[in-house]
Amino acid sequence: MVLQELLKANTIRTDIGQLDKWTAIERLADLIVDSGKATDRAALLDAILNREKQGSTGLGNGIAIPHARTDGVRDVAVALGVSASGMDFDSADGKPCHLIFLIAAPLHESTRYLEALAAVASLGERASLVAQLKSVRSVDDALAFFKSYRKQSE
Amino acid sequence: MPAFPNFGKTLVYVETNERGLEAARYAIAFAKRSGGELHAVAVINERILEELTRARVFLKEEGIDLKRDLEEDGRRYLALMERLAREKGVAVTTELLRGVVHREVLDKARDINASLIILGEIEESLSRKDITFNESERIVCDARCPVLIVKGRRLVKDFFDSA
Numbered sequence: 001m002v003l004q005e006l007l008k009a010n011t012i013r014t015d016i017g018q019l020d021k022w023t024a025i026e027r028l029a030d031l032i033v034d035s036g037k038a039t040d041r042a043a044l045l046d047a048i049l050n051r052e053k054q055g056s057t058g059l060g061n062g063i064a065i066p067h068a069r070t071d072g073v074r075d076v077a078v079a080l081g082v083s084a085s086g087m088d089f090d091s092a093d094g095k096p097c098h099l100i101f102l103i104a105a106p107l108h109e110s111t112r113y114l115e116a117l118a119a120v121a122s123l124g125e126r127a128s129l130v131a132q133l134k135s136v137r138s139v140d141d142a143l144a145f146f147k148s149y150r151k152q153s154e
Numbered sequence: 155m156p157a158f159p160n161f162g163k164t165l166v167y168v169e170t171n172e173r174g175l176e177a178a179r180y181a182i183a184f185a186k187r188s189g190g191e192l193h194a195v196a197v198i199n200e201r202i203l204e205e206l207t208r209a210r211v212f213l214k215e216e217g218i219d220l221k222r223d224l225e226e227d228g229r230r231y232l233a234l235m236e237r238l239a240r241e242k243g244v245a246v247t248t249e250l251l252r253g254v255v256h257r258e259v260l261d262k263a264r265d266i267n268a269s270l271i272i273l274g275e276i277e278e279s280l281s282r283k284d285i286t287f288n289e290s291e292r293i294v295c296d297a298r299c300p301v302l303i304v305k306g307r308r309l310v311k312d313f314f315d316s317a
Contacts, residue, residue: 055213065211069220092210110223111170118202121209 002112002119004146006078010035012139016081016100021058021089025049025066028079028102035077037104043072044104058091062134063124067103069113076105076112078120082136098134158187161300165268167259167293168196168235170227173274173304178235180304181272183317185244190270192244194235195262196228198252199289225250242317256292263299271301 011031016024025048033041047070051057058064079102086096101120105113123129136142166181168174178194185192198221207217232248239246251258263271276290294301304310 051213051216055210057211059210067211107223110220110227114199114202114206114220114224117206117211121206121211124209 002115003078003123006076006116007080007143007146008035009139009143011077011079012082012142013080014082014136014138014142016083018083018085018087021052021056021064021066021087021097021100022049024081024083024087024089024100025052025102028066028081028100029104031079032073032077032102032104035079037075037077038073040072043070044068045072046070047072048102048104056090056092058089058097059121059124060091060093060095061124061127062086062095062098062130063120064089064091064097064100065103065117065120065124066100067113067117069105069107069109071107073104073106076103076109076116078103078116080142082134082142084134084137099130158184158189160188161190162269163191163193163266164188164270164272165193165195165259165263165266166235166272167255167274167290168194168231169274169290170196170224170231171274173277174231175234175274176307176310177272177274177304178231179238179314180302180310182235182239182242182244182246183314184272184302185239185246186242186317192239192246193262193266193268194232194246194248195259196232196248196250197255197258197289198224198228198250199255200252201254238314242314255289256296259289259293260296260298263297269299271297271299273301273303275305276303 029045038044047068048066051068057066081100086098089097103116206212228250273290
């Protein structure tokens with residue numbers, strides 16, 4: 001499963017609090033940088049921020065997917081930030097965002113990039129799973145959620 | 155070389171990833187042994203692109219760019235399949251299709267009257283309900299002919315190398 005494979009303990013934060021969306025994006029981009037998947041922090045951040053400026057990636061239902069393809073990463077990378085209190089992400093439904101999935105992929109990784117985006121979008125369609133994930137308070141709980149995700153959603 | 159039944163026409167679905175290449179290698183070696191006719195398709199998953207655009211994940215431009223790149227990927231993998239087939243002296247007809255993956259593969263299988271479909275290993279999808287519902291699972295369920303799932307990198311390598 002693509003999210004279980006791409007999300008690692010060092011690319012998840014369950015305590016990002018109530019940041020503004022630009023700071024949240026920067027924090028998550030730094031998780032990817034620290035995980036070793038980025039080759040160029042500035043290029044990664046520029047690509048994600050430029051995309052976000054063209055239109056909010058706050059899908060509604062408490063989920064946002066800031067994303068971009070950029071050669072600032074060497075591989076498809078996903079970082080997750082969980083905010084219990086929620087933050088303003090200019091979401092489609094106007095509601096606070098609790099789960100921010102930052103997804104970046106090299107320019108040549110079209111298929112895997114599409115799969116990762118589709119996986120998060122699918123999760124966003126199921127309110128019960130979003131509620132479950134936004135209530136996790138530790139990285140281990142988040143990893144356990146993705147491990148058991150398929151079983152829960154059947 | 156052990157005798158293989160001639161399955162007639164075989165269709166291999168080449169995903170644009172390592173699983174797709176394993177399926178391609180196996181299908182080539184299988185065609186070499188069986189002497190059957192080999193067809194290969196890659197499919198641009200337009201359904202996911204449309205759903206992500208509808209869900210506002212993509213801006214219109216992003217969807218267009220990504221579709222163009224997915225088409226390049228598809229052509230590249232099919233070209234690689236053709237090269238591998240040439241190396242083994244196997245003729246293959248390739249085609250890049252667009253649409254809902256399982257429908258495109260099954261329609262092609264019906265159109266060419268395939269008596270076998272070969273797929274790469276099926277990756278676990280997020281859930282049975284989501285938009286990334288595994289297209290290969292749907293092919294297995296809905297196919298009207300036998301379907302062969304290729305597993306085991308080492309076995310595939312040996313099977314291909316010895317063909």
